[in-house]
Amino acid sequence: MSDTYTLYNKTVMDHFMNPRNMGDLPNADGIGEVGAAACGDIMKMSLKVENGRITDARFKTFGCGSAIASSSMATELIKGRTIEEALHFSNQEVVDALGGLPPVKIHCSVLAEEALKAALEDYVKRNPESASQVPPSAASANGR
Amino acid sequence: MSDTYTLYNKTVMDHFMNPRNMGDLPNADGIGEVGAAACGDIMKMSLKVENGRITDARFKTFGCGSAIASSSMATELIKGRTIEEALHFSNQEVVDALGGLPPVKIHCSVLAEEALKAALEDYVKRNPESASQVPPSAASANGR
């Protein structure tokens, strides 16, 4: 066998093999942790927020290759966004940035969205003054 | 392909390809014709009888390879036998002399036996005086 065959495309494999922003943020401003019991994925996301803007993001993931890649990509995409922008973040961005995921793996990108939103929610809870920036529906829809 | 593969064994193939005693006997002393409608075989056997002994036998057969081989072999076997011996002729002799037939083809040998017995019956009918030689059960069991 000369070629390498991969389950996921190159971008996904790259983010799985060399995940970006892996780890925890010391003194994170918001931390979210979500999971899908059915597939056994757990994602934890930590955010650093300065002046209403996400300046840093880290993840830790228990899950399959696409879960790791999705969290890696989500942290990459979210850095630099405002809280409000981040609250409009959708899993589709992750899927698109990764160049697609197999149908059964789309839920991994959903989990990344949920982890991010849980972390944002945590941030808003800790910083009630920032809540004014957040449309109420957005915050509650993703809370748990 | 170097070898020749055959459906039947060598003896059967030989009797099929080069049948012995094929034809009709002019002035036959007994003629029998039997058939198995299910398999579409028809066998006709003609006998020449002299002094209570079969001196010649001929067959014509509409049927498969093993039907032709069975009739050929039956005519070979029967020549020289007395009427009474012939009435005890059994299909198993044909099967054995042919070195075996596939299970679904055993009925071909049965047909050969029946054709012979039908010819004998015809002979007995034409020569009532010979009936004394024939055990009554044997003649009627195979008559039709």
Place this chain on the structure above:
Amino acid sequence: MRHVYLDHLSATPLLPEAFEAMKPYFLEAYGNPSSLHQHGLRVREALTQARVQIAELVRAESPDEIFFTSGGTESVNLAVKGVAYANKRRGNHIVWSEVEHPAVMNSVEFLEKEGFTHSKVPVDSVGRVQVERLREAITDQTTLICVQLANHDIGTLQPVAEVGAIAAERGIPLFVDANSAAGWVPIDVQHLGASLLSLSPHRFYGPKGVGVLYRNRRARLVSILHGGVQEGGRRAGTENVPAIVGAGVAAQAAARDLESRVTHVRGLQERLWSGLKAAIPFLKLNGPEPGPQRICNNLNLSTEFIEGEGQLLLLDMHGIAVASGSSCVSKSLKISHVLAAIGLDHALAQGNLIMTLGRDNTAEEMDYVVDEFSRIVEKLRGMSPMWDEFQRGIIDSVVAPTGRGRSFSEYAAEVSGKAAH
């Protein structure tokens, strides 16, 4: 001795290019496509490609409509039972033609024991399904119609597109058994109105051990071999990777070469039939005359006054490989139900011979067959009490009646004391 293979409906040699494509999948790329590592992923790609190649041969909208099975028979079983079970709540009635292959026939009969009902549609004297009778057979319980594309015995091309229009009108899935047609007839599932269609790659120079079922996405189908979730959950069991790869290549070649293969073979079919007809008296062609109603590679003959197995064996001893639908040849000791369906006289059914042509046959071979076969017929007729009785005017010919005597069937019934059929 010459070797002339005229049994292409039973099997075709594998296309060398298909074998070449298959080779790596035996010793080297031996992975299971369900595996997530290199070895599995590599062969997954091969399956995907084969699916595309097959989809193109039948003009499926998407390769996802192609399912691989173990052979023509399994494809038929999956189609018939898989649709029947899937629609059990809607209805339990199946409409099928009386010349369908035993794979359809026996599947329907199995379902009958399980509580399904069915209607068998008759055919005309050349084996064509009577479309109006088919229309009448449909009830509001009907959930499946089965009509083959070409008959496996007598080569009749069925009016499938007409049936497809009726099926569409009534909203009933149509299953087309194309196992004996694919590779020899252009197929467009859209045009045929087929919801399902089965293919048998080893009938068009693909390998044995693989079958295909096309299924339109809108047709409900449940699996009949239960286990893993291979083939989109519709066919459990580790995929026969090399055979699937070979089927793909064979399909591609069939699509590419269809026209030239058909032209070549049709020419041989005509040459052979006209040669035989001229050389041998009392020979009948079963099914339609060569032409638009008959598949290009089949001749189904009945040689009167002699039986089929003997003809087959003697031809074989002269290097010519053919098939026969006579009862002595069948394992069930019954004549082909197709010959019975077209009402063929018993005598003619017993003398049946099937010659199916392929791309490697030549015109010289046809002439050789005519020659050899003439001699063989003469030899066997010489042994036949029937031929003799016919010569003497006691029985009559069915092929070309003279009105002199009884037919062989009547005669045979009398000899055996039983009706011939």
Place this chain on the structure above:
Amino acid sequence: MRHVYLDHLSATPLLPEAFEAMKPYFLEAYGNPSSLHQHGLRVREALTQARVQIAELVRAESPDEIFFTSGGTESVNLAVKGVAYANKRRGNHIVWSEVEHPAVMNSVEFLEKEGFTHSKVPVDSVGRVQVERLREAITDQTTLICVQLANHDIGTLQPVAEVGAIAAERGIPLFVDANSAAGWVPIDVQHLGASLLSLSPHRFYGPKGVGVLYRNRRARLVSILHGGVQEGGRRAGTENVPAIVGAGVAAQAAARDLESRVTHVRGLQERLWSGLKAAIPFLKLNGPEPGPQRICNNLNLSTEFIEGEGQLLLLDMHGIAVASGSSCVSKSLKISHVLAAIGLDHALAQGNLIMTLGRDNTAEEMDYVVDEFSRIVEKLRGMSPMWDEFQRGIIDSVVAPTGRGRSFSEYAAEVSGKAAH
């Protein structure tokens, strides 16, 4: 990069001598065994020989007890459904173990929809069928008992001969699914008391596309694929001749080399497990310890705190091919029902990895795997929020509990708001 193939339960490379034996049957001896001419008769002999070779591998009394199918799954379906339907008048109850392969499980569930009933016999914590429970499950309606020889996931060897004795006593046919065992365990159908037994040649270096069902002459069996009268009327469809020939050769080699293969592979199994155990903390072996209760070629591991697919993919990137029973790996997104049946904690089921060894693996490969796998586990644990929580004493290990916190499963249930299983 080294390539280490540790997924022999998914597929094995074809034995070169089997491939050599198969080759002529593609291009040259391409006939259909049902044909009565040279081309057909020649391949018939090949089938006969293969039947003898298989019969010897399982010590069948006669080659007539060997039936060829398209694969392990079809053999299982034929056994389960074929016996159930054949005995429908006598009874409608099936006894089977809860660790049977999906081929058995889903066949039984199909039959349930068709009006059959069944009892699922539990296993102990290493996956062994509880024989007394099995005995109790039998009713006077029971017409079939199904127990596998070796488990496909966790390698447990089942007490089949004990079950066979019960089956014999009650006069009920026993079907033994030996698809994952044949070639790696000596098989004697007489000794096992098996009325039926399925084999999968591509698990012992035979080709894909062929399966075997042994059936004792006294066991009633009806066909499930309907059509022609191939395989003594028990399996319709043109035979996959080359694959059957290959299966025969592979069976012959398996019988010949069984002892040396088993000795070699068992040594590797022990070396690999002791190496991994020493190098990696919080690693659990599922199923029995290597030894008489476990098949020689399987290790089923659970790596705590990390998920299986990631382990599998990283191993693959390092040239090591393995399988996993984690839910992310399965197409159904459920963990292997075998892992559920032995009551494996959810966290451990998700971290599942299956390594199955073969004759070409070496001791050096085992050491390489231990090395690479240690590094991979470390890397993935470094990414795992669970590992971190464990280090901080928030959650506890299931493999080696310290009593410091909740288990991962409890933790995961809390995070997701849903029970983990």
